[in-house]
Amino acid sequence: MLDLAEDTVIVISGGSRGFGRGLAAEMLEDGFRVATFSRKESPFVRSALRDFPERFLWKPLDGTDGEGIRSFTRAVIQRFGRIDALINNAAIGTDGILTLMPEADIHTLVSLNLEAVILLTRACLKSMMEQGRGCIVNISSVNALRGHAGVSVYSATKAALDGLTRSLAREVGSLGIRVNSVAPGYFDSDMSHGLREDQKKRVIRRTPLGRMGTVSDMVGAIRFLISENAGFITGQTLVVDGGLTC
Ligand SMILES: NC(=O)c1ccc[n+]([C@@H]2O[C@H](COP(=O)([O-])OP(=O)(O)OC[C@H]3O[C@@H](n4cnc5c(N)ncnc54)[C@H](OP(=O)(O)O)[C@@H]3O)[C@@H](O)[C@H]2O)c1
Structure with a gap:
């Protein structure tokens, strides 16, 4: 369980742009170590390295490189x-009809x-187990919960994350480590810029x-899940979609 002391160490995969960048920026502003x-380095990464040299660490790394993750x-x-919290955020949203992919x-x-x-989680868990506390949040998607044509592989990966969340929560709960998913609806970022105007209008409708x-x-959802306020919540998927899937 995290009490979010100022020296809290948060690992965020894909913190250069989009949601990862927003989360990293807020956590740094709050005084945490990120x-x-x-x-690729982004303008945000360059400014954070300059503004928070003691509390910000960034490495150029392709997440598909297992040795690089270690x-x-x-x-x-x-x-x-040490590592107190892990936010598994980096992902790509390549779409396409399965037979043509x-x-x-x-x-x-x-x-x-x-x-x-899975590899990053395994690597970070060692430090959390040594401390007997920690918090993991996997960024899933509404695509894990509802079918949408053209995103079957992406949906499969996100639904698998929710399965990982539930089983790992059972595995590490007794060690003081909580594991949850956040399933966002569509939000504004580079990933969602691929949506056409008519698709955006349909989502909003x-x-x-x-x-x-x-x-x-x-x-906001991550802040809640890694805080003491969520101290009795594990193995869950928190859907943050304005009610799209309700
Ligand atoms: N945007 C949405 O509407 C939406 C909806 C539901 C769920 N989500 C989920 O929310 C999370 C964040 O999405 P986002 O929209 O913020 O994405 P984004 O704007 O595309 O940012 C993705 C981040 O991941 C990094 N990344 C991508 N490929 C990588 C790789 N191979 N190795 C290391 N880092 C990599 C990117 O940096 P580099 O490109 O420099 O590597 C960037 O920092 C994802 O898990 C996504 O599936 C998004």
Whole structure:
């Protein structure tokens, strides 16, 4: 369980853009220590390295590189001494009709959206087990809960994350470690920029709260799940979609 002391160490995969960037920025503003990776440095990464040299760690890394994941985790421990929370966020949203999808795209989706999450989680768990506390949040999707044509492989990876959440929660609960998923609806980021205007309008029409999500909607859900307020919540998927799936 996290009490979010100022020296809390949060690992966020894919913290350079989109939701990962928003979360990393807020956690840094709150005084926490943040470690993240992405393939490319972004303007945010450059400014965070400049503004928070003591509390921000970023490595250039492709999440599909298993050895890279292990050395990233070692670098976090070496720098900050431990890992309190892990947010498995990095993912790609490659879409396509399954029968037309190149095999390479299928492998990359499964490798980053699922296998990398499992490997990073395993690497971070060691430090949490040593401390007897910790918190993991897997970023899933409403696509894990409802079928949508054109995203079957992406949906499969996200539904698998929810399965990982439930079983791992049972495995590590007695060690003081909580594991949950957040399933966002569509929110504004590079990933959702691929949606056409008519698709966005349809999503908004079907959403009881009448709008797309925002990065700060998602950050709010994470803040809750890693806080003491969620101290008795584990193995769950928190859907943050304005009611789209209700
Ligand atoms: N946006 C939505 O509407 C939406 C809806 C439901 C769920 N989600 C989920 O929310 C999470 C965040 O999505 P987002 O919209 O913020 O995505 P995004 O804007 O595309 O950002 C993705 C982040 O992951 C990193 N990344 C991508 N491929 C990587 C790789 N191979 N290795 C390491 N890092 C990699 C990116 O940096 P680099 O490209 O530099 O590597 C970037 O920092 C994802 O898990 C996504 O599936 C999003």
